[in-house]
Amino acid sequence: MKGRKILFILLFLMSGSVPPLFGRHFYQEPAKPSHDHVSLVDSINHLAGVFLRTEPDSAQALITESLEVSRQYDYTAGVARALFLQGNYYQNRGQLELAYRTFYESLQLHESEKDKKSVAECYNSIGDVFRRQKNYKEASRNYDLSFALANEIGDSALVSENINNFGDVFRDQKDYDAAILRYNEALEIDLKINNGYGVTDGYNNLGDVYLYLADYDQAISYYNRALRLAESMNNQLEVADNLNKLGRAYAAKDDLETALFYSKLAATVSGRIRLTEELMEAYYSLAEVYQRVGRYDKALESHMLYSKFQDSLLDVRSVRKISELQFLFESEKKDSEILLKEAELETQSVQLKWLITAVILLIILALVFYRNYISKQRVNNKLIAQQEEIKRQTERLEEKNRQLKIINEEKNEIIGMVAHDLRAPINQVMSVVNLMHYEKESFSDDMVSYLSIMERATTRMKFMVSEILDAEAIENSTFNMDIENVDLCEIIEEEKKNYRLYADKKKLKLTTELVGNPACARVDKNIYRNIIENLLSNALKYSPEGKEIKLILRFEADRVVTSVKDEGPGLSDEDMKRVFGKYQRLSAQPTGGEESIGLGLSLVKKFTEAMNGEVWCESTEGNGAEFFVSFEKVTSNSNK
Known part of the structure; x- marks a missing residue:
């Protein structure tokens, strides 16, 4: 490495140009991570991105691991990607201030790497933070920046996501016609490129608009499409969101029993993977439905839980802190540009002193051999330290595996409890469906079709609950055999x-x-x-x-x-x-x-x-x- 640096300087001297060697701008070739380190970090980041939608806590552990390895080997792109995933983790948990700070740090690193797609994704996520804080001006500005870059690089999925976000801004401002127009435009793109996550988001958004317009059947239809697609992709974030929305839609339709079913299920899924915003919405819906059916003790309990999460999510100080951070980051960016211009001027000045540079070069040549010896000693010490670190990491992974085993056992217990509680309401629904069969001659074709869908859905749910309860009975030794x-x-x-x-x-x-x-x-x-x-x-x-x-x-x-x-x-x-x-x-x-x-x-x-x-x-x-x-x-x- 040192030899290549010296050869580079000598070639510059021979060509009549001298690289800057004075002061803080002395040329330093950055250390580069090996191919194995890059592959390892990229694999960890990819797996963390998958777990963000299914097991956020596992994703957080992988993100921490990625940041440690990336910084240890000076892999800037790996650090930037891990920070972007960290921002998504904070955002899903309602920690918007931390999300904003992390997204912005990721943005700066991606800009230094000239990674336009990742820069566009960062602008898009920062826009989401501002939209959740109802700062639509800043949200739209960041969405515009993301949309322009997505079009420039021809990323259809990212273009569609930005169009959906523009629709969200219109929806939040109650311009529903404009929102529907944007959502359908994005959905058409996602269906064309077979983007499952985008299609799920599109169905969700259209369901939201029709819910605001009081077209409950249309809203429930879109929510069910989104739910089926999210389940097929094991996208637990979207599953929790759709269960919440189905609960609200049925409550608005005065079908309180069904609303209670979906809201409870949403709370269970959201709590299992620690989704603060979805859990808050589930408790709000439960409080409202319990109050309407006269269960005031349950309504009070649910509303207190809702208020607890709402306070942490919509803290006014957090909104103000994000604005302060935005100002500081913008100022820091301008200061960096000024420093860069000063560096260019200083470089031009230093290049005029080529005679002094030649003398310094001779001194450097004499010191290279000594530095090589010191470097070898440092490498040996670093290898020993790395071996110790690998040992500590192995111990941490064993402890995490033990914790995951405990969590899995708790999950199985919760699933069994939920399945047991679901059996009675499912039987009630099936009884109603069977009664409706006697009247179906007076139904329209659409109603007969809906009845058939309900019958298949309840039969499938009963089968799934039976399987879960059978498994639980065998494990608990309560299954009778002849x-x-x-x-x-x-x-x-x-x-x-x-x-x-x-x-x-x-x-x-x-x-x-x-x-x-x-x-x-x-x-x-x-x-x-x-x-x-x-x-x-x-x-x-x-x-x-x-x-x-x-x-x-x-x-x-x-x-x-x-x-x-x-x-x-x-x-x-x-x-x-x-x-x-x-x-x-x-x-x-x-x-x-x-x-x-x-x-x-x-x-x-x-x-x-x-x-x-x-x-x-x-x-x-x-x-x-x-x-x-x-x-x-x-x-x-x-x-x-």
């Missing part, structure tokens, strides 16, 4: 008939095969049927058209083995490690757009082991999968 000698052949043929219509619909061939001499097995008949239904449903869900699914029953010496074999995409090595875990979503995608909460295979494992059976899977990626369950075979001497 183990007896069962002829599995009959159940296999029944399930083949039950699923034939589904298989024909997807153009799949469903066959059965018996291997060995038939005999009974020791199982609970209904639970075994549930296991087969889960395995068949899973195979049908992931099998492409024209393929075959085999339901095989093998009678071995002392075991009866049932397997479901498909010709789908198979499982990767990573999928095989977590295939029977709870709430797991594997890499393969359903071929018919089906949805899943990730409990089916987990229940298969728990049911099988509860009946003293064995379960496993054999698969190679790209060549289908075969799931096996094995139970005790009934011999001639076995008793029922």
Whole structure:
């Protein structure tokens, strides 16, 4: 490195030009991070960006790690990106002053790196901070800067996001026609480029406008579209936001029971991932609905929680502090420009003193060898320090993993409680839907269509709640079983008939095969049927058209083995490690757009082991999968 610097200066002297060597402007070649360090930081930042939408606390831990590594190796772009993600974390938690400070610091670093896209993203986020503080003039100014850069670099997704933000400003100022115009313009762009997050935002925004216009059915329709899309992308931020909005829409429509359901669910999701603003809105909605249904104790409790979060979010001192910070940052930027001009003038002056420069160069040449020796010593010491730091980081990661395990157990408990509480209202809704079927001849076509949608939705919700409660019952050892000698052949043929219509619909061939001499097995008949239904449903869900699914029953010496074999995409090595875990979503995608909460295979494992059976899977990626369950075979001497 030093040798290249000296060669650079000598070449300048030979060409008749002399680089500045006087004072603070003496040439220093900046240290550059290695390719491995850049890849590591970029990977951490990417993962933190994903976790911001699903697990903000995990994202915060990764952001802190990225900042430490980036600053240690002087990776400016990595620091800038991590600060941008940090600003989003603060903004999602309602800490707007910290968000503004962090976004602005990120902006300055991105400008020094000449990264126009990231600069545009920073202006966009700073505009969001001002809009939330109702400072629409500053919000619009920052959105304009972001929009101009997005157009310049041809980033359609960022252009769409800015158009949506302009719509937000119009909406907040009650110019709803202009807002709808902007939202539809942005939505058209996002649909064209298949931008899932942008489409979700567009549906959300249109739902907001129609809610303000008291067109509740239209608002609920857009909110439901956004919710389904957010769930499919596991975007927990948008899921919480949409649940809140559905609660408000149903409350405005005087459907208080449904409003209470969505607001409670919004509070649960927001609290789980610590979303301050969404949690505040959920408590506000709960307070309003509880008051309208006469539950004044619950209304007071919810309103107190709402007030607590509102005070932290809309603190007037925070608004004033952001304005002061903006002034300081603008002044600092101007001072930097002045210093840069002074540096250029000083450089021109120093270049006239080339004779003095030549003498200094000779001295530098003499000192280089000594400095190289010192540098090697420093590198060795730095390597030792890095090894110690890696050890400390490993210990911190182990502690974080322990904390995450505890949080996961608490999450499972909350999910079980929510599922149990949901069962009664779902049954009530299904009862109402069944009653409405008797009157559907008097309904319009649209009403019949809505009734069908409600029936499918409630059936799916009841199935999901049942799966969650079944899993909870097995884990708590409260699941009752009736183990007896069962002829599995009959159940296999029944399930083949039950699923034939589904298989024909997807153009799949469903066959059965018996291997060995038939005999009974020791199982609970209904639970075994549930296991087969889960395995068949899973195979049908992931099998492409024209393929075959085999339901095989093998009678071995002392075991009866049932397997479901498909010709789908198979499982990767990573999928095989977590295939029977709870709430797991594997890499393969359903071929018919089906949805899943990730409990089916987990229940298969728990049911099988509860009946003293064995379960496993054999698969190679790209060549289908075969799931096996094995139970005790009934011999001639076995008793029922």
